[in-house]
Amino acid sequence: MSNAIPYLPRGVRTHYDRIRGRNVLLGPERALMLDEIGHAIIAELDGKRTETQIAADLATRYGAPVEAVSVDVAEFLTDLADKRLVERRDP
Amino acid sequence: MAWTKPKAVEIN
Numbered sequence: 860m861s862n863a864i865p866y867l868p869r870g871v872r873t874h875y876d877r878i879r880g881r882n883v884l885l886g887p888e889r890a891l892m893l894d895e896i897g898h899a900i901i902a903e904l905d906g907k908r909t910e911t912q913i914a915a916d917l918a919t920r921y922g923a924p925v926e927a928v929s930v931d932v933a934e935f936l937t938d939l940a941d942k943r944l945v946e947r948r949d950p
Numbered sequence: 951m952a953w954t955k956p957k958a959v960e961i962n
Contacts, residue, residue, distance in 0.1 A: 889961075890960070892958070894954075895951060896951075896956040899956075921951070921953040927953070928953060931956055935956045
């Protein structure tokens with residue numbers, strides 16, 4: 860699990876698509892439709908907490924094993940980082 | 951809602 864602090868870079872934001880009834884992550888020239896868990900993770904990116912802290916908070920909220928949540932959060936954010944929709948910085 | 955693997959699907 861990464862000790863980095865994930866955040867949405869300039870030009871990336873979430874938007875509620877009323878037509879689809881889904882939350883969308885909007886970036887330069889691309890858009891990704893988020894499911895509820897995906898949106899919950901993105902909503903936690905405050906630019907202050909580490910991935911470890913975010914995963915622990917989500918595990919508590921959803922009553923899920925922190926190990927499983929940590930793996931899912933790391934994979935999800937890495938996928939978005941590869942698409943340049945999430946960035947990470949050292950604490 | 952229970953925890954499930956998060957998904958982000960690209961809209962083309």
